[in-house]
Amino acid sequence: FISMHLFAENGHQLWLRSGSGKSINVVCNKKSSTLNIAEEELKSGWKGQAGKNIYLIIKRDDLIKGDGFILSDNKIQANTDLGILYGVYELLRRQNVGDDIKFDVCNPAYEYRVLNHWDNLDGTIERGYAGNSIFWRDGEDAFVVKEEDKVLWQEYARANASIGINGTVLNNVNASPEMLTHNVLNRVKAIADILRPYGIKTYLSIKFSSPSMIGGLETSDPFDSKVNEWWNEKAKEIYQLIPDFGGFLVKANSEGQPGPQDYGRTHADGANMLADAVKPYGGVIMWRAFVYQTSEEDRAKQAYNEFMPLDGQFRDNVIIQVKNGPIDFQPREPFSPLFGAMKSSSIMPEIQITQEYLGQGIHLVFLAPMWEEFLKSDTYRKGKGSTIANCTDGSLITQKYTAIAGVSNIGLDANWCGHLFAQANWYAFGRLAWNNSLTSEQIANEWLIQTFKNTDQKSAIFNPDWELNFLKPIKQMMLDSREAAVNYMMPLGLHHIFAAEEHYGPGPWWAPKGIRKDWTPPYYHQADSVGIGFNRTATGSNGVCQYSENVSLLFSNTITCPEMYLLWFHHLSWTYKMKSGRTLWDELCYRYDSGVKQVRHFQTVWDKVQPYVDFQRFFHVQRKLREQSRNAQLWKDACLLYFQQYSHLPIPYDIERPV
Numbered sequence: 001f002i003s004m005h006l007f008a009e010n011g012h013q014l015w016l017r018s019g020s021g022k023s024i025n026v027v028c029n030k031k032s033s034t035l036n037i038a039e040e041e042l043k044s045g046w047k048g049q050a051g052k053n054i055y056l057i058i059k060r061d062d063l064i065k066g067d068g069f070i071l072s073d074n075k076i077q078a079n080t081d082l083g084i085l086y087g088v089y090e091l092l093r094r095q096n097v098g099d100d101i102k103f104d105v106c107n108p109a110y111e112y113r114v115l116n117h118w119d120n121l122d123g124t125i126e127r128g129y130a131g132n133s134i135f136w137r138d139g140e141d142a143f144v145v146k147e148e149d150k151v152l153w154q155e156y157a158r159a160n161a162s163i164g165i166n167g168t169v170l171n172n173v174n175a176s177p178e179m180l181t182h183n184v185l186n187r188v189k190a191i192a193d194i195l196r197p198y199g200i201k202t203y204l205s206i207k208f209s210s211p212s213m214i215g216g217l218e219t220s221d222p223f224d225s226k227v228n229e230w231w232n233e234k235a236k237e238i239y240q241l242i243p244d245f246g247g248f249l250v251k252a253n254s255e256g257q258p259g260p261q262d263y264g265r266t267h268a269d270g271a272n273m274l275a276d277a278v279k280p281y282g283g284v285i286m287w288r289a290f291v292y293q294t295s296e297e298d299r300a301k302q303a304y305n306e307f308m309p310l311d312g313q314f315r316d317n318v319i320i321q322v323k324n325g326p327i328d329f330q331p332r333e334p335f336s337p338l339f340g341a342m343k344s345s346s347i348m349p350e351i352q353i354t355q356e357y358l359g360q361g362i363h364l365v366f367l368a369p370m371w372e373e374f375l376k377s378d379t380y381r382k383g384k385g386s387t388i389a390n391c392t393d394g395s396l397i398t399q400k401y402t403a404i405a406g407v408s409n410i411g412l413d414a415n416w417c418g419h420l421f422a423q424a425n426w427y428a429f430g431r432l433a434w435n436n437s438l439t440s441e442q443i444a445n446e447w448l449i450q451t452f453k454n455t456d457q458k459s460a461i462f463n464p465d466w467e468l469n470f471l472k473p474i475k476q477m478m479l480d481s482r483e484a485a486v487n488y489m490m491p492l493g494l495h496h497i498f499a500a501e502e503h504y505g506p507g508p509w510w511a512p513k514g515i516r517k518d519w520t521p522p523y524y525h526q527a528d529s530v531g532i533g534f535n536r537t538a539t540g541s542n543g544v545c546q547y548s549e550n551v552s553l554l555f556s557n558t559i560t561c562p563e564m565y566l567l568w569f570h571h572l573s574w575t576y577k578m579k580s581g582r583t584l585w586d587e588l589c590y591r592y593d594s595g596v597k598q599v600r601h602f603q604t605v606w607d608k609v610q611p612y613v614d615f616q617r618f619f620h621v622q623r624k625l626r627e628q629s630r631n632a633q634l635w636k637d638a639c640l641l642y643f644q645q646y647s648h649l650p651i652p653y654d655i656e657r658p659v
C-alpha cells in the first residue's frame with residue numbers, strides 16, 4: 001500500500017523521469033550487476049538518435065581516476081564497472097539538459113561522497129522534515145525486510161548513483177549502542193545488499209561507549225585491551241556480513257556523547273583504536289570535529305583548539321569530518337578555520353542538506369549557492385587560491401583520502417524530501433561532491449530541466465516558450481532564495497538567534513535561567529545599548545587569529561571585512577556607517593525588509609508558472625511559499641522589534657512597520 005501511494009505521487013520520481021522509448025544497441029565487454037543496471041538505464045533513458053550503437057568499455061586508462069570515465073559520442077570508457085554506470089548517467093543527463101556529448105574526461109573531485117542520515121532506530125529522524133526513516137521503524141515488524149522496503153532502498157540507491165553519491169551512513173551520529181547488535185546488523189546487511197550494485201557503500205555511526213553499554217565490559221577506555229579486542233571482534237562480525245562495509249562515523253565528546261576524553265584520552269586515541277579495528281578490511285573512520293563545551297572560550301574557537309594540536313597523530317584511515325562553519329550550519333557562516341590548516345590529516349567537509357537552520361520543510365531555499373560560497377572561500381593557507389575546494393580535494397594538500405559528507409534530508413514522505421524544491425539540495429550535494437567547481441546556476445538548470453521539462457502535457461513539449469516563462473524565472477528564484485533567507489533571518493553576520501531548540505522561528509531574546517549560555521541567542525548577537533555583534537577580533541575572543549594571516553587581517557578590519565560577516569567578527573555601534581551610507585541600524589532594517597519582499601516576489605513568480613506545472617506540484621509549492629512568506633515577516637518583525645529595544649532608533653520610513 002505504501003509503495004502504491006508513493007508511485008502515485010508526482011514528486012516521487014525526483015529528477016529521474018522516463019525516457020523516449022527510442023531503441024539503441026548497447027555493447028559491453030564485461031558482465032556484472034552494476035553493468036546490467038548501466039545497460040538498462042541507457043536503453044530506457046536514451047534520448048538521442050534511434051538505432052545507434054553505444055559501447056561500454058572497461059579498460060584501464062591513466063587519465064581516469066577512481067570511478068571516473070571518458071565520455072564520447074558513442075562510447076563510455078572506465079576503469080571500473082561503477083565508472084561505466086556514472087558515465088551512463090552523465091550521458092543521459094547531457095541528453096536531457098541539451099548539453100554537448102563530446103570527448104570528455106570526467107573524474108570525481110572527492111573519492112568518498114557520503115550521505116549522513118541522522119535516522120534513529122525507532123524510525124524518527126533528528127532534524128528530519130520529510131517523515132520517518134526509510135531504513136528504520138519501530139514495532140513488531142521493525143526487523144522484517146519487506147518487499148516495499150527493498151523497492152524503496154533500490155530507488156534511493158538509483159537516485160544517489162545518478163548523481164555520484166557512493167556512501168551512506170544509515171543512522172544518527174547521536175548513535176544508539178543497539179546499532180551494533182545482531183538484529184540491527186542483519187538489517188544493515190539487507191540494506192547493503194540492495195545498495196551494492198549501485199556502488200553505494202554502507203557505514204554506521206557508533207556510540208563510543210558501546211563496549212560497556214552492550215558488550216558487558218566495565219569500561220570503553222581505548223587504552224584497555226579488552227575494549228580493543230571487543231572492537232576488533234565487532235569489526236570482524238560486521239565484515240563477515242558486509243565484506244565491503246565502509247566504516248564508522250563518530251561523534252565523540254560532543255553535546256553529551258561519550259568519547260575518549262571520558263577516560264583521559266584524546267580524540268586521536270579514540271579514533272586510532274577504531275581505525276585499527278577496521279584497517280584489515282579497508283574501512284575508514286570518519287571522526288567529527290564538531291565539539292564545544294560550555295566554557296569561557298568562544299564556541300567558534302573550540303574545534304580548532306582541540307583538533308589542531310592533534311594534527312599528524314591520526315592513523316591514515318581516519319578522516320576528520322569538519323562542518324563548513326565554526327559554529328553549526330547557520331544560514332551564513334565564514335568557513336571553519338580548520339580547513340587548510342590541518343595539513344597532516346585527511347580532512348572532509350560536512351555540509352547540511354536538511355534545512356535545520358534554513359526553514360526546515362517549509363522554506364524554499366536552494367543551498368547550492370551557500371555551498372559554492374563555502375567551497376570557493378579562500379583560506380590563503382598556501383597562498384592566494386587556497387580555496388576550501390582545493391584544500392580538501394587533494395589538489396593543493398595531499399591527503400590519503402578525500403571525502404565530503406552531507407546530512408541527508410530524505411525521509412518516507414512521498415516526495416522524499418518534504419518540500420519539492422528540497423530535492424534540488426540532495427541533487428546539488430551529489431553534483432558538487434562529484435565536481436566541486438560546478439556553479440549553482442548550472443546545477444539549478446540541470447535540476448529544473450530534469451524535474452519539470454517534458455513531464456506531462458503542461459510542460460515544454462506543448463509550450464515552446466517554456467525556457468523563457470518557466471526555466472528562467474524559476475532558476476532565478478532558486479538562485480536568490482538562500483540570500484533571501486539570510487536577509488529575513490540573520491543578515492550581516494548575525495547567527496544562531498533561533499527560538500529554543502527547534503531552530504525554526506526567531507528567538508533572539510530566548511535565554512531561560514539555568515540553560516547553557518552557549519545555547520542561547522544573546523550569547524551570539526550580543527546586542528546592547530551601544531550596538532550589536534560578536535567581537536572576535538583581538539580585543540574580543542580573538543577567533544580571527546585561527547585563520548591564516550591574510551584572512552585574519554581581512555576579517556579583523558571593519559573596512560575589509562565582507563559585510564556579510566560583519567557582525568560575526570565585530571561588535572559595532574548602532575550608528576556605524578555601512579558601505580551603503582546607511583547606519584548599521586537602518587541597514588539591518590533594510591535587509592530584514594528586503595528578505596520579506598523577496599519571498600513575496602517568489603510567490604508571484606511561482607503563481608505565473610501555473611500553466612507549466614502539474615496541479616499537484618504547483619499547489620504544493622504555492623502552499624509552502626505562502627507559509628514561508630508569513631514566517632519571513634514574522635522573522636523580520638520579531639527581530640526588529642526586539643533589537644529596537646536596544647538601538648532605541650526608529651524604523652526607516654520606507655520600510656513596512658513591524659507589528
Ligand code: GCW
Nearest residue numbers: 118126127173174251290328
Ligand atoms: O546541528 C546540531 C543539531 C543537533 C545535531 C548536532 C550535530 C545530531 O542541532 O541535532 O545532532 O548539531 O551535528 O551533532
